[in-house]
Amino acid sequence: MLEKAHKIAEQLIAWRRDIHRHPELGFQEFRTAASVAEELEALEYAVQAGIGRTGVVAERGEGKPIVAVRADMDALPIQETNDVPYASETPGVMHACGHDCHVAIALGVATLLSTESFPGTIRFLFQPAEEITDEEGLSGAPRMVEDGAMDTVDTILALHVDSSQPVGEIAIADGRVTAGVDSFRASVMGDGGHGAYPHTVVDPIHIAGHVVLAIHGIVSRRIHPGDAAVVSIGSITGGEASNVLPDGVDLSGTIRYMESNVQATLHREIERALSVAQTMGGDYTLEISTGYPPLSNHPAVVEVVKQTARDLLGHEHVASGRQEMGADDFAFFSSLAKGAMFRLGCRIEEDERKHHSPRFNVHEDCLPIGTAVLAEAALRLLGG
Amino acid sequence: MLEKAHKIAEQLIAWRRDIHRHPELGFQEFRTAASVAEELEALEYAVQAGIGRTGVVAERGEGKPIVAVRADMDALPIQETNDVPYASETPGVMHACGHDCHVAIALGVATLLSTESFPGTIRFLFQPAEEITDEEGLSGAPRMVEDGAMDTVDTILALHVDSSQPVGEIAIADGRVTAGVDSFRASVMGDGGHGAYPHTVVDPIHIAGHVVLAIHGIVSRRIHPGDAAVVSIGSITGGEASNVLPDGVDLSGTIRYMESNVQATLHREIERALSVAQTMGGDYTLEISTGYPPLSNHPAVVEVVKQTARDLLGHEHVASGRQEMGADDFAFFSSLAKGAMFRLGCRIEEDERKHHSPRFNVHEDCLPIGTAVLAEAALRLLGG
């Protein structure tokens, strides 16, 4: 299968570069989706567009089992600084997380499987908006679920390129692999006034100092040390003039967890930390928005992917991976079937490019490798 | 003298309302200054305009002693909400601190003294920009000093209306009466990154929490309890997204002191509190801007004003006043001669209006009272 994938390597690169040149933000992947649909129809897949707003679903085969492959399509609001012929042509938008590769690889898998015969059905989910949510707080995956994309699926596979790993390697972990994520917005409210008369006011910046330290005591003191958890305050804003104490300070932050009891504890303890504001004579508001759930890889599917990768790449090129606190909305899909996501090494040696950086790029040798592992694993899961 | 002042009460009110209707911000008091100069010339004072940019100096008499009376003329960038016939006609600008009254009263004093004969010289300093500083950080008083307004002055008097005191009373304190003020701008610098990976970043919001609490320990622990001192943080700003830790947090604040050793201690300890950022793996910048010095009333001048006020208003209507942490750039004048500033009660009973509020207003009965005390005290200091 690796050999077959190498034969279409130029095509994979062409797809990837075309998408890279024309990045589109979440729920606006019109050109990408149209292009994907066109290729899949040419391969004689049954294609449905407009699933989950701008998503595409394509199928081939018949009956059970149904194995799905997911690729996310959206780009990021970042201005590319790479000087390459295929650099983004859309100002301020860039594929800085490698979703262009995911689309190209999934098209590659569709190509390879279009000539295979197997029991059951292969289904492709080209997903919009993995990076952002819409006005109702939903990202692309739950929107596709709403439109039936996961109906009767038995197993779902995905990969994510990883610029911290060398090309030629994949990593896959059992169980929890990425975190659940919630976000919060809070205000610490005092009663402002002239900075020269602190005794006449309730100083919300002083109180916010206490709240910040109380929040950063939560993970240290209230969470089982073996449970992964994060509370980060990403912004703090209060006041304008040096000599006027403001009425309030606004905070926003991110919450990461692997287990729902940890999530509940974090929510409760953030509220408790903020309530120090009341104790000190002020008040607070807190609004927590639920985001993506944690992503669990199913052990049986992991085993198939691992064995596939070992067979194709050699035992020494398959790593175990570890839990990371990043999040992926693939979790919505994998909560509805047996699922697994693996990480595909794409590092440009001696010049590692960080994800979400304006210099992000991949070593394109990763494309046929990812295609082969994904195609072969899907085939094995189909029982082909 | 009180009787004489009451006789010109209508004129005082007319002046005050005219200026109130046409407020001008600091160093832009063109109309006010022109109007003041015109009145003073009509009273046959020797008038110089353009002193300290938009200030006016006027003199009458000859030789020593030289007694000065100061009135500040500038308004504030506040939209008036009072529904009075003489409300501000300039959108977004308002006499919300009573400088309109100061100008009217000083014109009243000039009127009363224009018919008196006395040894020495009376000089009026109509000052721009008490509330703000220019691009070089200087307010109206030091600008007038540069232009010679204080040359050879022996004694200088001023008053400030005070909406927390009843009409008919004045308060005057010995020694330090208002604070020295400096301002600071600081940054706490970390090394930002994704909120899900706190261990890979240096979190400046976390560090800022420590710095805020360290700063608020200074007055409690490092300053003699008998020394008045304030450090207030007026603004804190860092980060934009809930899930991205920023590179830094900006702070600004105000410093208040009565004694220069306290000022030095506050500067040193604020730097020390910020240097916690270095200890915690980050860094900081700190810029302290020197503002107005503390204002000291000269005991001998205070005694004359007090006795004058007791004679005119009765012993029970003269209060001792206390140190306040507000600042007034009259301190620049009074550091160059024997000076005293007193507070003139102007409270509207049962509806107190706070200074710097859009509803600020005064009980206009204070105008003749202030005029009488100031005129009589000046006359006594002249030896007349």
Added chain:
Amino acid sequence: MLEKAHKIAEQLIAWRRDIHRHPELGFQEFRTAASVAEELEALEYAVQAGIGRTGVVAERGEGKPIVAVRADMDALPIQETNDVPYASETPGVMHACGHDCHVAIALGVATLLSTESFPGTIRFLFQPAEEITDEEGLSGAPRMVEDGAMDTVDTILALHVDSSQPVGEIAIADGRVTAGVDSFRASVMGDGGHGAYPHTVVDPIHIAGHVVLAIHGIVSRRIHPGDAAVVSIGSITGGEASNVLPDGVDLSGTIRYMESNVQATLHREIERALSVAQTMGGDYTLEISTGYPPLSNHPAVVEVVKQTARDLLGHEHVASGRQEMGADDFAFFSSLAKGAMFRLGCRIEEDERKHHSPRFNVHEDCLPIGTAVLAEAALRLLGG
């Protein structure tokens, strides 16, 4: 009067050294009181012993006005390290605050006044236990008040030696001169357990960290900057083993204030700071014990003492003094009559000895100076 005092200088030194050699703790001043009573009887004063437990009251003269002079007699539980012939002969007890001088000077005043004739009555109050309180929380002054020592007194004088001032000088301030003092005992309670399982416990040491910083924000944020106030935590104790989190942490501290509204604010805000423990899932207890009130000098009495000192010592040797946050139970006496306490310079130049240090000592030239000023001021207040 200074001349007369110098004539008895040797006697003053002899008294002081005798008392210094035989120091006695509060309410145990048996030898000191007996010795004092004997001297006063020899001078033909009417003497009453056992007033306020171990205090002595002595009177001469008749009718009004009644002017009192107070001297405190108790020593401290400190082992003297001075190598002088008159060093303490009682192990672990020492006159380390100069009360030996106070007794000698008061005996000197009694000696000088025994040969003067004056209208009214001079009364001496030799007081026990200025440094400590008895089992009911009362020190020597209120105990003497209970026994009638202040009955019908019009004016009361006292002095305190001051090793930070040069010999030959006195300092006296108007109004508040020493602070009111309260003490507090508090516990921050959590729910202890094994240090390896912090999530199963409520960590009182973590909470105490927050409480300590909250307490040290009180003076900075909740008290008028012109009001002198102190909250100091003198002890913190919790836990024994490095790997076991305790159930609680005990704190104790001292509260200092000049005005009763400040005292009330400090009490309320300490409680508020402790209640952070409840917010964080623990609890607290707080017990505040009321100590000495603030000491106010009466302006009229201050004026007499100041003028006396200027006449005897020269204008330049009389300083204004400033508020200090130390406390003296003379405040109980001076709240019942017009009172004033002045500070008497006793510094050993180039080798300053701190009060309450095992090396404390005085320059004995201060003895006749204190005697003269006190005797003359008393005489003037008597109208003699």
Added chain:
Amino acid sequence: MLEKAHKIAEQLIAWRRDIHRHPELGFQEFRTAASVAEELEALEYAVQAGIGRTGVVAERGEGKPIVAVRADMDALPIQETNDVPYASETPGVMHACGHDCHVAIALGVATLLSTESFPGTIRFLFQPAEEITDEEGLSGAPRMVEDGAMDTVDTILALHVDSSQPVGEIAIADGRVTAGVDSFRASVMGDGGHGAYPHTVVDPIHIAGHVVLAIHGIVSRRIHPGDAAVVSIGSITGGEASNVLPDGVDLSGTIRYMESNVQATLHREIERALSVAQTMGGDYTLEISTGYPPLSNHPAVVEVVKQTARDLLGHEHVASGRQEMGADDFAFFSSLAKGAMFRLGCRIEEDERKHHSPRFNVHEDCLPIGTAVLAEAALRLLGG
């Protein structure tokens, strides 16, 4: 094997109760060791006493493989409050962690294996002092290693009773199972003085408040969220009098980690948190004592134990276990061979007894179960 174990259940209970009645602290297990040696000699094991001070090693069989079974023998300095016939007869000493059971079970295993024939050698390590270290900071396991107890051992097994698990179950985890532990002692040094004059001192209790919160920010901000880590401050002590600020505050605490890079980060960051004391004008000392390393179970050995337990107890009675931050010095043994420790359920239903509590006790039905699993697993590892 379970059946055989049940046949000796009364003997197991007798051994356990005898040891329970006669608890001995670490390195003082003279009676226990003598009793163990006697039993093992009766079973015709080759016995060596005095290994690692008071440890006992016993062997049977010949050549490779060598499989070891470890039992720790020491009790705790706790006064038992259980009212049972076999309660501790030594005041203030108690088997409150179940080591009495470990000894009884290991004797049971020795009994069962004494009648089996197998290739290789079975070795028993009866270990002193798991709970404490000697004057050189070493516990029983490293002392036995010094004396050759682990020489040529291939595989080592141990169990620990667990009162939070039901009888009839065992739990065993792969990889890291208990934490590495270090302890620290630190002082925050200021410059003490009278509590009424905070500006003249450097207040170590104030600084300690900052240090405590800085320490509790370490795990939240400086450690990978997926890495288990703990820093707990177990004691804080400074000051005696409410009105005297002390010179310093002493802290002690425990450090827990699974990976050596985490250990290094914790050491570095604790030092950094303490160095806030220098920033604030004070100083600090820090002494970190290295304790037990983390304990890793070898996957292959875990697999054998797991399979054994499933065969004997049923699949549903074998749990996976999770990482815990407690520590066990078995880690020293298992770092020198392939090792595994499992947890043996011993809960008294409806009356759970916490380890290290004076009411600790076990459901003795656990004894034959532990004996059977351990004996059978050892036999399988021997290849018998």
